[in-house]
Amino acid sequence: MYIDSTRHLQLDRESRGTRYYRNAVERHWDPFDIDLDRDREALVAHLREVDDPEQHFDGMKMGVARFGAGEQAVTEDLAPLAVALDDIDDQMFVTTQLYEEAKHTDHFDRYWREVVHPVEEELGLEQSSPTDPKWFNEPYHDLFERNEEAMYALLDDPTPEDFARAYCHYHLVVEGILAQTGYYGMQQSYGKDTYTELPYLPGLYEGFTLIRQDEGRHVGFGMGKLKELVHEEAVDPGLLDETVNELLPLVNGIAANPEDQYVEDVGISPEELQRFAAEKHVQRMEQIKDAAQDVPDLDSLTELEGVGDD
Ligand SMILES: [Fe+2]
Numbered sequence: 001m002y003i004d005s006t007r008h009l010q011l012d013r014e015s016r017g018t019r020y021y022r023n024a025v026e027r028h029w030d031p032f033d034i035d036l037d038r039d040r041e042a043l044v045a046h047l048r049e050v051d052d053p054e055q056h057f058d059g060m061k062m063g064v065a066r067f068g069a070g071e072q073a074v075t076e077d078l079a080p081l082a083v084a085l086d087d088i089d090d091q092m093f094v095t096t097q098l099y100e101e102a103k104h105t106d107h108f109d110r111y112w113r114e115v116v117h118p119v120e121e122e123l124g125l126e127q128s129s130p131t132d133p134k135w136f137n138e139p140y141h142d143l144f145e146r147n148e149e150a151m152y153a154l155l156d157d158p159t160p161e162d163f164a165r166a167y168c169h170y171h172l173v174v175e176g177i178l179a180q181t182g183y184y185g186m187q188q189s190y191g192k193d194t195y196t197e198l199p200y201l202p203g204l205y206e207g208f209t210l211i212r213q214d215e216g217r218h219v220g221f222g223m224g225k226l227k228e229l230v231h232e233e234a235v236d237p238g239l240l241d242e243t244v245n246e247l248l249p250l251v252n253g254i255a256a257n258p259e260d261q262y263v264e265d266v267g268i269s270p271e272e273l274q275r276f277a278a279e280k281h282v283q284r285m286e287q288i289k290d291a292a293q294d295v296p297d298l299d300s301l302t303e304l305e306g307v308g309d310d
Pocket residue numbers: 071074100101104211215
């Protein structure tokens with residue numbers, strides 16, 4: 001236990017950490033409150049209509065499997081940051097992030113149990129598994145292994161460069177570019193009034209909306225930290241470019257890969273997703289490096305970015 005007597009009160013209410021922590025508490029949600037009945041019905045009706053239901057279903061299952069495994073990976077790999085940070089306000093925030101990543105994992109696990117399996121049963125299809133290696137490709141494994149390494153480097157007397165690399169991998173690339181591109185693709189594909197060839201899945205859509213609110217805080221925290229490191233001249237901004245540029249081909253290999261076995265020829269195109277990922281990248285880097293630009297405020301970080309509200 002450590003008592004910081006230079007502080008008159010325990011928390012700094014103006015700090016990013018404690019503000020984001022409060023925002024997380026106020027916006028709390030429970031994955032089990034999401035109604036999944038309509039998703040089951042919509043999927044059964046849709047898959048009964050199409051020529052090759054199995055192949056059609058696989059496209060959606062690949063997205064859900066990758067999100068589920070990704071949320072699990074970030075749940076498992078965040079703890080080193082909590083060990084490395086020593087400011088109570090930062091700690092307050094990281095507790096919420098860890099809990100939220102666990103909730104996201106919970107949501108995707110539930111979706112497979114309560115939507116995918118019952119639909120398969122209803123249609124007489126073989127029962128599938130979200131952990132089947134067939135859903136994951138090389139860039140996926142590679143990116144998450146590198147993320148884990150960058151996070152675990154924080155456990156051993158971390159330098160400002162170690163922190164910068166960790167935030168670049170985890171908050172900027174995995175959460176800020178890969179996940180946001182993935183939500184965009186899934187919400188475009190399974191939202192209302194988008195692609196008539198695909199079913200509208202309101203529970204999946206709602207889950208993504210709630211997860212994105214949480215992720216807005218996560219990305220904002222990482223960007224805020226990177227901005228501090230750059231503007232206090234603790235790290236060279238070139239390190240950020242180098243780290244992110246190395247990882248971007250992996251993002252495209254996951255989120256926008258036309259060679260992927262289960263990518264459907266309906267819905268959003270890989271080219272559009274690549275464009276979206278590149279835009280996110282440029283926007284994030286500008287916000288971090290340009291001293292005149294702030295990290296977006298909480299309302300805009302947590303609002304629906306790039307997707308029409310339903
Ligand atoms: Fe998450």
